[in-house]
Amino acid sequence: xxxxxxxxxxxxxxxxxxxxxxxxxxxxxxxxxxxxxxxxxxxxxxxxxxxxxxxxxxxxxxxxxxxxxxxxxxxxxxxxxxxxxxxxxxxxxxxxxxxxxxxxxxxxxxxxxxxxxxxxxxxxxxxxxxxxxxxxxxxxxxxxxxxxxxxxxxxxxxxxxxxxxxxxxxxxxxxxxxxxxxxxxxxxxxxxxxxxxxxxxxxxxxxxxxxxxxxxxxxxxxxxxxxxxxxxxxxxxxxxxxxxxxxxxxxxxxxxxxxxxxxxxxxxxxxxxxxxxxxxxxxxxxxxxxxxxxxxxxxxxxxxxxxxxxxxxxxxxxxxxxxxxxxxxxxxxxxxxxxxxxxxxxxxxxxxxx
Amino acid sequence: xxxxxxxxxxxxxxxxxxxxxxxxxxxxxxxxxxxxxxxxxxxxxxxxxxxxxxxxxxxxxxxxxxxxxxxxxxxxxxxxxxxxxxxxxxxxxxxxxxxxxxxxxxxxxxxxxxxxxxxxxxxxxxxxxxxxxxxxxxxxxxxxxxxxxxxxxxxxxxxxxxxxxxxxxxxxxxxxxxxxxxxxxxxxxxxxxxxxxxxxxxxxxxxxxxxxxxxxxxxxxxxxxxxxxxxxxxxxxxxxxxxxxxxxxxxxxxxxxxxxxxxxxxxxxxxxxxxxxxxxxxxxxxxxxxxxxxxxxxxxxxxxxxxxxxxxxxxxxxxxxxxxxxxxxxxxxxxxxxxx
Ligand SMILES: Cc1ncc(C[n+]2csc(CCOP(=O)(O)OP(=O)(O)O)c2C)c(N)n1
Numbered sequence: 001x002x003x004x005x006x007x008x009x010x011x012x013x014x015x016x017x018x019x020x021x022x023x024x025x026x027x028x029x030x031x032x033x034x035x036x037x038x039x040x041x042x043x044x045x046x047x048x049x050x051x052x053x054x055x056x057x058x059x060x061x062x063x064x065x066x067x068x069x070x071x072x073x074x075x076x077x078x079x080x081x082x083x084x085x086x087x088x089x090x091x092x093x094x095x096x097x098x099x100x101x102x103x104x105x106x107x108x109x110x111x112x113x114x115x116x117x118x119x120x121x122x123x124x125x126x127x128x129x130x131x132x133x134x135x136x137x138x139x140x141x142x143x144x145x146x147x148x149x150x151x152x153x154x155x156x157x158x159x160x161x162x163x164x165x166x167x168x169x170x171x172x173x174x175x176x177x178x179x180x181x182x183x184x185x186x187x188x189x190x191x192x193x194x195x196x197x198x199x200x201x202x203x204x205x206x207x208x209x210x211x212x213x214x215x216x217x218x219x220x221x222x223x224x225x226x227x228x229x230x231x232x233x234x235x236x237x238x239x240x241x242x243x244x245x246x247x248x249x250x251x252x253x254x255x256x257x258x259x260x261x262x263x264x265x266x267x268x269x270x271x272x273x274x275x276x277x278x279x280x281x282x283x284x285x286x287x288x289x290x291x292x293x294x295x296x297x298x299x300x301x302x303x304x305x306x307x308x309x310x311x312x313x314x315x316x317x318x319x320x321x322x323x324x325x326x327x328x329x330x331x332x333x334x335x336x337x338x339x340x341x342x343x344x345x346x347x348x349x350x351x352x353x354x
Numbered sequence: 355x356x357x358x359x360x361x362x363x364x365x366x367x368x369x370x371x372x373x374x375x376x377x378x379x380x381x382x383x384x385x386x387x388x389x390x391x392x393x394x395x396x397x398x399x400x401x402x403x404x405x406x407x408x409x410x411x412x413x414x415x416x417x418x419x420x421x422x423x424x425x426x427x428x429x430x431x432x433x434x435x436x437x438x439x440x441x442x443x444x445x446x447x448x449x450x451x452x453x454x455x456x457x458x459x460x461x462x463x464x465x466x467x468x469x470x471x472x473x474x475x476x477x478x479x480x481x482x483x484x485x486x487x488x489x490x491x492x493x494x495x496x497x498x499x500x501x502x503x504x505x506x507x508x509x510x511x512x513x514x515x516x517x518x519x520x521x522x523x524x525x526x527x528x529x530x531x532x533x534x535x536x537x538x539x540x541x542x543x544x545x546x547x548x549x550x551x552x553x554x555x556x557x558x559x560x561x562x563x564x565x566x567x568x569x570x571x572x573x574x575x576x577x578x579x580x581x582x583x584x585x586x587x588x589x590x591x592x593x594x595x596x597x598x599x600x601x602x603x604x605x606x607x608x609x610x611x612x613x614x615x616x617x618x619x620x621x622x623x624x625x626x627x628x629x630x631x632x633x634x635x636x637x638x639x640x641x642x643x644x645x646x647x648x649x650x651x652x653x654x655x656x657x658x659x660x661x662x663x664x665x666x667x668x669x670x671x672x673x674x675x676x677x678x679x680x681x682x683x684x685x686x687x688x689x690x691x692x693x694x
Contacts, residue, residue, distance in 0.1 A: 109671030192403035
């Protein structure tokens with residue numbers, strides 16, 4: 001199956017072209033855009049972990065290692081496409097245009113953090129595993145009914161492929177040729193369970209066969225490869241040919257969440273040892289150096305801009321107004337029921353935050 | 355076999371350990387795995403990782419991968435697998451990582467776990483325990499904090515148990531595993547690592563369907579369970595200063611309710627406050643009210659008060675403490691029924 005579903009790459013570990021024919025689509029400006037977004041979400045991720053350790057936000061879900069998969073896929077989307085992320089895909093959401101302030105508020109336990117952006121159709125992170133795959137199918141079908149060329153992408157991990165909703169979402173999409181891309185990030189672990197114990201199939205891409213749709217296996221540490229694989233799948237779906245299942249083989253460098261201790265189930269020293277060899281940012285940096293489009297001054301300037309942006313957003317998060325108790329009651333229904341109205345009045349009459 | 359708690363406490367002086375609730379659960383699972391080769395554990399991350407809360411810590415090392423099974427991420431799959439195992443003579447104890455992730459398995463529970471005995475006129479039974487951490491107050495992400503015990507109390511064919519102390523946790527867990535019928539065993543996350551308590555190292559059981567009077571009182575009865583017990587006790591303590599004597603009852607089993615303990619206490623005090631963190635409408639509190647109306651209507655001296663979660667999804671953690679019943683809200687309710 002690995003031969004049938006080979007790992008697609010465009011640059012190798014050293015950042016050298018494996019397939020130069022793509023050079024035209026990857027001009028300097030675009031490459032720099034990829035790097036910028038990867039650095040931005042890497043920095044954001046480091047801050048997230050640090051903020052949690054300092055007790056300034058709640059449990060945080062790190063994604064370091066998966067920047068290429070998230071940036072490459074998000075930048076392939078069209079402005080009008082739908083994104084259905086999981087709790088680990090905030091890097092993809094940010095890249096596609098989610099609001100940084102809201103993202104931070106979310107980690108701070110604020111419901112305002114789920115508020116969608118007005119410009120982009122980015123759904124709040126799905127916490128239950130795999131349950132959003134059928135949603136992506138439905139949103140994509142609706143675009144089809146409306147006669148647009150818009151598509152949807154659903155993000156999910158290797159563990160998600162064991163849930164019934166994975167099958168149900170893809171099956172329906174394939175039957176109705178819904179314009180949706182099922183974007184799997186196979187980071188090798190679902191909390192502690194290694195993918196070898198998650199499933200008996202050799203690859204996730206091959207699962208596409210059962211649904212009669214294309215399955216693509218791509219190097220998830222190669223941002224170009226991800227970008228092209230997703231772009232192609234989107235194009236296919238836009239022309240009425242239905243869904244694609246993409247397996248981006250990637251690596252999560254750190255813990256499942258800040259509440260998790262990976263040393264219980266994997267050799268973290270080994271991960272740390274190979275980290276630099278496989279880091280998607282370093283790989284892109286090497287590539288840019290090969291091409292002679294790497295400028296340290298540019299790198300420094302974007303880094304400073306990103307740091308400033310993040311620091312300002314964190315400050316806003318920490319000085320954000322207190323949550324309104326009524327928020328909890330006012331959005332359950334369009335018109336509150338008498339039960340909710342009564343409960344709201346009762347709590348407000350006691351001062352709200354008793 | 356229902357051994358009384360007091361009798362056991364006296365019987366065993368040796369082999370008593372000071373444990374937290376999570377350790378007591380671990381100890382209970384270990385005791386059962388040692389005693390009964392038919393018992394086995396299934397769930398996500400319960401093997402090598404020892405469970406996300408460490409309830410199964412170290413058990414796979416001792417009992418192997420066939421008795422402590424790390425399953426794929428598939429609640430419907432492993433609860434359904436447990437159904438098959440139970441049909442075929444095993445005694446599965448399933449861990450749902452958080453109660454809020456039981457929903458994918460809800461179909462298996464509602465359509466098979468709870469009905470197999472009825473469907474086969476008793477020929478097949480479902481001796482299965484489904485363990486699930488639940489509740490708000492630990493700054494979890496969305497869904498992780500759900501407290502939907504009422505959904506299961508409503509389903510015919512499954513018992514619902516919820517301990518609030520380390521001692522009860524082990525005793526109720528062992529009784530649940532021994533029960534010939536399925537039991538949903540709810541573990542209050544907020545109490546996992548709270549107080550330590552003496553827990554016997556051996557097998558002891560607390561009869562299902564029996565509540566406990568945790569504090570005797572004359573004026574008002576407070577009914578609670580699980581994570582709401584410390585709130586109930588705190589409020590009762592505050593009321594003491596005001597000269598109101600509260601009887602605090604830990605119901606421990608939510609289905610079937612301990613009708614006798616409810617009736618006896620209400621007939622003594624005539625005043626009732628019920629606390630739960632599940633949503634108000636259709637919550638277990640309403641069922642307790644129904645038991646009171648049926649058994650003790652003429653003894654009531656004030657309308658019954660419920661202090662519960664609201665009819666809203668459990669909010670993200672910035673507001674979870676507003677969602678949850680507080681000592682203050684409970685105290686107000688006690689004063690209201692007392693001065694009615
Ligand atoms: C239905 C459901 N069951 C269990 C969980 C708890 N849980 C959260 S993340 C996770 C592992 C997910 O692994 P994977 O799908 O590979 O995604 P990753 O976290 O590695 O990105 C589990 C078991 C959940 N969120 N939803």
